[in-house]
Amino acid sequence: MKALLTENIHPVAVENLQRHGYDVELLAGSLSQAELIERLPGVTLLGIRSNTNVTAEALDAATDLAAVGCFCIGTNQVDLAAATERGIGVFNAPFSNTRSVVELVIGEIIALARRLPEKTQRMHAGVWDKSAQGSHEVRARTLGIVGYGNIGTQLSTLAEMLGMRVIYYDTADRLSHGNAQPMASLNDLLAEADVVSLHVDGRAGNAGLFGEAQFSRMKPRSLFINASRGMVVDDHALRRHIESGHIAGAAIDVFPSEPKAQGDRFESVLQGLDNVILTPHVGGSTQEAQQEIGHFVSRKLATFHREGSTELSVNLPQVQPPPLRSGSRVGVLHRNVPGVVAELNLSLAKQGDNVSAQYLSTSGDLGYVVTDAADPLAAESLQRLADSEHTLWVRTYDA
Incomplete structure (x- = not known):
């Protein structure tokens, strides 16, 4: 194997x-x-x-x-x-890796709000820039979370602990954590958020979700974070809004095109911008x-x-049989049509196989059944199951 x-x-x-x-x-x-x-x-x-x-x-x-x-x-x-x-x-x-992504985003929110990327670059260049210009606390600022799943909800909880107000938008109904407020639309969220953080999945429908129209609707001098999928954001539009001063800073961990291996050359339209954090897809790393x-x-x-x-x-289909302690087991993945399990059990009965337990589930067009027997199953039974027009595969397991 x-x-x-x-x-x-x-x-x-x-x-x-x-x-x-x-x-x-x-x-x-x-x-x-x-x-x-x-x-x-x-x-x-x-x-x-x-x-x-x-x-x-x-x-x-x-x-x-x-x-x-x-x-x-x-x-x-x-x-x-x-x-x-x-x-x-x-x-x-x-x-x-939910916690790891959330901690990175929390760190980026604070770093961008304090304009730390610029401060550290100037210090390395020998420039002592001790100024509060453009530097803010995150307390009492509004965080807008787009995508309120496992990462979004944990980010919501930690952001509130920092004293932030949290609003969120998701296409599915999601239960609010703490004092977070759901928004009726993405546009409503963008109009109120001081920080927008994306946490959507990679389904095809999310490609190009955030572009020129969405950046235009964000509050002036707001911050933008993408730790979800590179194909979700139009990075060229983001650059234009950072250069114009409309967006005060951004942190990007994912990109439409990423190097294949460690050490390969990386290029992005977002390179060379002040108050922009670029990280090599390390949210969960x-x-x-x-x-x-x-x-x-x-x-x-x-x-x-x-x-x-x-x-x-x-x-x-999800089936969770207990570990097999004795006897034998057969798993059958099959088309979800009536009578398949009855056919299976009849086949086993004809060969005198003694079934001790059975676990099954269906999902869409598929069904899955796991059957435990006291003794090794007869070869004839297994062949009959494998030959069924409804069977995708048959696998056997021994204790």
Whole structure:
């Protein structure tokens, strides 16, 4: 069993997978589609971060692939529909680096409000600029959070602890944390916020979400932060508004085009601007977060492939069977049509297989059933399940 991990995933993931019997290859950088296609044959588990794209064409080459682990929050870099059609499980880490991103944003809010990027540059240049001009406290300022999910809500809580007023906008109904106030529209938020921070996901509909029209509606001398996705923001429009003085400062951690590997050359239209913080997509890159992500996602991959658990899969019906202590187990991913489970149980009964437990769930066009038996299942039963027109795959597990 082979696992391929890209983009310098934390060594704890390597250790976890090796402990479960996988031959692990760890790459420091991301892979192009051509490189990925070349490497995927023979790979059982694939681990990526945000800069490796897993397309339908790549999945066609992945004849042995059981699961993809996104060692990050987002999964938009994976063609989920294609993975689902092929029965390939996709897992991510929706919570593990939340705190790291939030702490970075809090630090950036304070740094921008105090104009620290300019101060430190001038000090390095030998200029003693001891002035309060343009420097402000964040207390009593209004933070506008666009996207009120796991990161947005935790940012909301910490910002209030600093004495900020928090408003937010989300396309979904979200429960307010603390005294945060929901806004009816993005435009309403932009009209009131002294700081705008983006925390939306990478779905295609969010491409170009924030451009000239949105920057124009922001308050004069307000601050802008993007720690979500690079494709969400028109960086050229942001530069124009910073150069005009309308936007007082910005912190950007994500970019439409990012280097593939450590040390590669980086270029952005936002380089060379005063009071602009540029960071290399490190929102979740703390030692604590990366270790937790490495542990969390590698464990999900291993338990899916070795025990049949689809807990927290982003694309398969979720079934969480307990660890198999004795006997045998079979997992069947199938088309969600009436009678499949009855057909399965009838097949087992005909061979005299003694079912001890069964766990099942459906989601959209797919169904997934895990069946435990006291003894090894008959080969005839397994073949009959595999031959069903509704079956995508059958996998067996032993205690």
